[in-house]
Amino acid sequence: MKNIKVKILMLFALTFIVSSQLLSVEDIILLPRLGHRKGQIKFNHKSHTQDFGTKCIDCHHSGENKKCSTCHLQKDQGEIMKLRDAYHQQCRSCHKKTSGPVACGKCHKIYQ
Ligand code: HEC
Ligand code: HEC
Numbered sequence: 001m002k003n004i005k006v007k008i009l010m011l012f013a014l015t016f017i018v019s020s021q022l023l024s025v026e027d028i029i030l031l032p033r034l035g036h037r038k039g040q041i042k043f044n045h046k047s048h049t050q051d052f053g054t055k056c057i058d059c060h061h062s063g064e065n066k067k068c069s070t071c072h073l074q075k076d077q078g079e080i081m082k083l084r085d086a087y088h089q090q091c092r093s094c095h096k097k098t099s100g101p102v103a104c105g106k107c108h109k110i111y112q
């Protein structure tokens with residue numbers, strides 16, 4: 001009996017941790033500016049997850065919902081490409097296959 005209560009409590013705790021992690025994601029994430037002089041890119045995380053039919057794993061390809069910079073560093077590390085290439089390649093390759101924008105200025109706006 002006691003054991004079950006503990007398990008239920010743990011389940012609640014886990015649900016709370018998972019949902020609070022989701023809630024803590026900003027709707028619009030300002031991506032770090034990596035090597036260009038245009039405005040910081042405002043990435044609409046909310047529409048990508050709710051309206052554009054893309055799944056978490058499409059972007060968080062390792063299965064961990066962490067910042068890309070946790071693994072992709074300033075410089076290439078073996079098979080892990082540097083951060084700026086990782087963003088650029090992922091954003092654009094998906095847009096080429098879907099209805100997302102591919103024109104430079106759609107993501108890179110001069111003054112946003
Ligand atoms: C279209 C791509 C895309 C999709 C789909 C997506 N994300 Fe993200 N997510 C990102 C990007 C890009 C960032 C910012 C990463 C960075 O700062 O390097 C991010 C950031 C996050 C963060 C914040 C990480 C941190 O430590 O600041 C969490 C948590 C997260 N996403 C969870 C999710 C979950 C859960 C889903 C599915 C419901 C999801 N994401 C779907 C691209 C995506
Ligand atoms: C937990 C570590 C980790 C995180 C977090 C991570 N990556 Fe990666 N990424 C890797 C590794 C390892 C590879 C090389 C092996 C592979 O292709 O899976 C890689 C490969 C890639 C590739 C090349 C894929 C291909 O098909 O050649 C792209 C693009 C990429 N990551 C973008 C991103 C973006 C954008 C984010 C954040 C939304 C991100 N990654 C988060 C570890 C990570």
Ligand code: HEC
Pocket residue numbers: 041043044047048052053054055058059087090091092094095098099100101106107
């Ligand atoms: C897995 C697929 C996928 C990835 C990865 C992805 N997108 Fe998108 N994106 C879409 C789709 C689909 C749309 C669709 C739009 C429509 O039909 O309106 C879109 C729309 C957009 C738009 C126009 C609408 C808006 O919100 O202003 C911008 C800007 C954009 N994406 C930026 C990015 C950036 C920056 C990244 C990388 C950090 C990224 N996207 C990664 C699928 C993706």
Ligand code: HEC
Pocket residue numbers: 031032033034035036040041084085087088091092095101102103104105106107108
């Ligand atoms: C789908 C969105 C998207 C499109 C389209 C796009 N970019 Fe980017 N670009 C990014 C993101 C995200 C980054 C990484 C974050 C940052 O530096 O702002 C980036 C980074 C860059 C960088 C700095 C890093 C590097 O690789 O040198 C340059 C320069 C750049 N983009 C130029 C361009 C040009 C030129 C075009 C058009 C041919 C273009 N971008 C189209 C999203 C996009």
